[in-house]
Amino acid sequence: MNIKQHIESIIFFKGQPVTYKELAKLLENSEEKIKKTVEELSFDYKDKGIHIVYNEHECELVTAPSGSDLISNMNKQEVETELSNASLETLSIILYMGPIARSMIDFIRGVNSQFTLRTLLIRGLIEKDPTSKMPLYIITLDIIKYLGLNKLDELPNFKEIRQEIAQFIKNNSKDAVQ
Amino acid sequence: MNIKQHIESIIFFKGQPVTYKELAKLLENSEEKIKKTVEELSFDYKDKGIHIVYNEHECELVTAPSGSDLISNMNKQEVETELSNASLETLSIILYMGPIARSMIDFIRGVNSQFTLRTLLIRGLIEKDPTSKMPLYIITLDIIKYLGLNKLDELPNFKEIRQEIAQFIKNNSKDAVQ
Amino acid sequence: MSTDFAVSTKVFEGPLSLLLDLIERRKLLINEISLSQVTNDFLDFVSILEQKDLHKITDFLSIASTLILIKSKSLLPQLDLSNEEDTEIEDLELRLKLLQIFKLASKGINELFAKETTYSRLQVKKQVIYFTPTDQIDVLKMKWFTDQVLHNFPKSDKKPEKRVTKTISLEEMMNKVINRVHQHMSISFNTLTKEHKEKKNVIISFLAILELVKLGNVEASQGNTFDDILVESKDPHLPSYGTH
DSSP, X not given: OOHHHHHHHHHHHHOSOEXXXXXXXXXXXXXXXXXXXXXXXXXXXXXXXEEEEEOSSEEEEEEOGGGHXXXXXXXXXXXXXXXXXXXXXXXXXXXXXXXXXXXXXXXXXXXXXXXXXXXXXXXXXXXXXXXXXXXXXXXXXXXXXXXXXXXXXXXXTHHHHXXXXXXXXXXXXXXXXX | OOHHHHHHHHHXXXXXXXXXXXXHHHTXXXXXXXHXXXXXXXXXXXXSSEEEEEOSSEEEEEEOGGGHHHHHHHHHHHXXXXXOHHHHHHHHHHHHHOSEEHXXXXXXXXXXXXXXXXXXXXXXXXXXXXXXXXXXXXXXXXXXXXXXXXXXXXXXXXXXXXXXXXXXXXXXHHHXXX | OHHHHHHHTTTXXXXXXXXHHHHHHTTOOSSHHHHHHHHHHHHHHHHHHHHHOGGGHHHHHHHHHHHHHHHHHHHOTTOOOOHHHHHHXXXXXXXXXXXXXHHHHHHHHHHHTTTSOOOOOSOOOOOOOOOOOOTTOOHXXXXXXXXXXXXXXXXXXTOSSOOOSOOOOHHHHHHHHHXXXXXXXXXXXXXXHTTOOSHHHHHHHHHHHHHXXXXXXXXXXXXXXXXXXXXXXXXXXXOOOOOO
16 A cells, blocks of 8 residues: 555544644654645545545545535534624634734734634634644634635635735734734 | 535445445435446545445445554554543543533533544543433543542542532523524 | 614624724725724714723724824824834734735635535444553542633633723823824813813814814914913804814
């Protein structure tokens, strides 16, 4: 078995997000190599009934989005159907700017986001960045799954919006980002 | 989605053998057509890390046999490694508050506990309360013995801690629903 | 206009959302000019909020003070702002521009969300369960972890949206601005604003006077710095000027 087949096998078996770190350890390979292989795999699966979703840290095997009607009828797990405006706003800040500190989220929204963040954490839509010592928030794979994507940058204008934001912050204020 | 992709999607999702009869009903197609498509699918997967096994009546998605050493290795590793702080925290909450629903554990901890619960279940540290219709988690007898306890109320500050947590839930239950 | 605000009071999550909405309603771009134009509307809203929703007011006051600063600056170009005040204004523009991007982005997210969801496997193959504890588990550790959870409970249970910006009372804010302006033109409006009990009205009067001075409709004269100031109409025949 080659590394690609091994990854397929493991993430199928696990049935939940698996980190590149874990895969790298199991397969005695570098995280970069794992990540690159996952990207290839995701591409291989793009026309299949199963997809691979992934982000910077982890990946998971899931059902393809276009069959969601049929699958949702069989599903007994809890799913989100709607998000409040506060949740949506906070989520999109983390989505486009994450990893991001709570102080920056509060700065942009002009209100205290403690409770909104807590709600999103409880629902498993965001998590604390495991690679950072400071408490920084990132989105979980669940968001990508709810959006029916393989990865975040498939969102319309994802890169452009990220760039626009970075540019704004760079131009505008020396000390806004702390 | 074509019928092949639908079958892939469904048997992946189910995670157990699915009969042609069931698939035929779900996909509004004949059992023969389903069986023929499963055979094709099985061929498509022959070089992958996931295989499709099938007989006259049913089919199932499984890990490829040549990777089985790695998988059993992984299983062993999973139960032999140290528990994460998240797992220990979840265990302690179930110890003090069990029988308790997952949503309550999430609410008390302020994060999603889905994956940590799975780890604790696999290691035999917690189980689902067999006397309850709702999915409630309790500590296993093994762990009570392991801790050297006869009864849970021998735990330090058992009553006080239960009360404090109950109070927190009561005070915040409005937010919990949002 | 007041009723319009009253209806929408609940909708706004915070001062920045409100401010953005005021600017967007007028189809303006985010800059000092538009901010200065919506200042009075913003203060109107704050005064309604003051009566209804006291614990939210602090969030709005800090933004109000920045707005008054901007407005004063637009009326009195010679007003010399400190670095801190300049940063405050720049930051406000940046925050609004970012919020505008995110509000738009979150609409896009909402359209996609939970429409074509993908799913994990429903059931992972049942594993044989072996009891595998670790020596990390003992009674004291379990107690310690539970205590950690109790310790991390969010404290402000009754006030979900606690203030994040620095606290400043309406009065302090007003005095701050007045003192800044005082250095540049000798105007005081003690007598003029005496009948106003609401602080917001004092501020509005103040801004109105500034605007009239700028337009040349009134003249302000003063004996010495910090003396009371006389505000006189320059042309007795001129009808009273509406300042919106």
